[in-house]
Amino acid sequence: KRVLGIEGTAWNFSAAVFADDLVCLHSAPYVPPSGGIHPREAAQHHASVASDVIRKALNEAGGRIDAVAFSIGPGLGPSLRIAATAARTLSLKLGVPLIGVNHCVAHVEIGRWYTKFADPIVLYASGANTQVLGFLNGKYRIFGETLDIGLGNALDKFARSHDLPHPGGPIIEDLAKTGSYIPLPYTVKGMDLAFSGLMSAAKEATMRGASMEDVCFSFQETAFAMCVEVTERALAHTGKDEVILVGGVGANARLQEMLGIMCAERGAKFMAPPRTYMGDNGAMIAYTGKIMLEAGSTIPVSDSVVDPGFRSDQVDVTWRQDAGS
Ligand code: ATP
Ligand code: FE2
Incomplete structure (x- = not known):
């Protein structure tokens, strides 16, 4: 067909x-x-x-x-x-x-097609959505998700507040390469996440004089660690042993690296489809x-x-x- x-x-x-x-x-x-x-x-x-x-x-x-x-x-x-x-x-x-x-x-199905994984936990991180899903009894069950804005929108809004063009995600990834860590709010509630507080705190940090590089780095480290934590807990609760990453934010090399490290430590397989x-x-x-x-x-x-x-x-x-x- x-x-x-x-x-x-x-x-x-x-x-x-x-x-x-x-x-x-x-x-x-x-x-x-x-x-x-x-x-x-x-x-x-x-x-x-x-x-x-x-x-x-x-x-x-x-x-x-x-x-x-x-x-x-x-x-x-x-x-x-x-x-x-x-x-x-x-x-x-x-x-x-x-x-x-x-x-x-x-977004999930094209990831499954590309990776050929049999029964993965999926981290779907995009503009409007951030969800951790797995297939069970005829449905994709959402184990955890953002309670406010999607991770991509949080990155884009932060970038826009500094007059950077849309979409901000790839620009932040680039700026983050030379940054170092400053603490920003980390919000995981049970299996759910929230990003708007992190986005506001990132804006305030630059207003107080922190460099864009440091704030971009710390924004990514914090937000991605939150996603990795929920994904890891979904693996632990379900007993599954494969993870795929999909959605626009999934193009981020640091997010891929962090998920890869977590999976390697637990003996799970990890794969992300190419950018296309x-x-x-x-x-x-x-x-x-x-x-x-x-x-x-x-x-x-x-x-x-x-x-x-x-x-x-x-x-x-x-x-x-x-x-x-
Ligand atoms: P949704 O699936 O929620 O409807 P969407 O349709 O808006 O989202 P996608 O193309 O899936 O769009 O994702 C777009 C988002 O991905 C934008 O917020 C953009 O900043 C983000 N993005 C793209 N590349 C990167 C990158 N390298 N690092 C971080 N974020 C990125
Ligand atoms: Fe999308």
């Missing part, structure tokens, strides 16, 4: 075709002229590039498409509606089924759409309303069985 996947939840409008492997991937990222991502402007960007990006993907793939998958949520409402409209139109025009893919689950599959991309939607199609999880156009608050643990994972069953 060959599935076209359309992603457009936030900053990237991207289309891909997935068969036994990735056939092609085309993206048109939205880069805000200043400040963060404005939902309406991102949607206008998506609308202006949609037909071009999708046409490129279909042309490169050639031949028949068996289904059209799209991100149905979570994400920014106006952006979600552009991708959904494009997907519905194509599904009707080509006469093929429509598949509504949960964006968070797609970390940040938002059409490939993850096309791949998840493909495995959903094979499990019969298609939807009629009348049920394809987008859901900006769609959670990963609301999805009935019809395409997977528990390990060992």
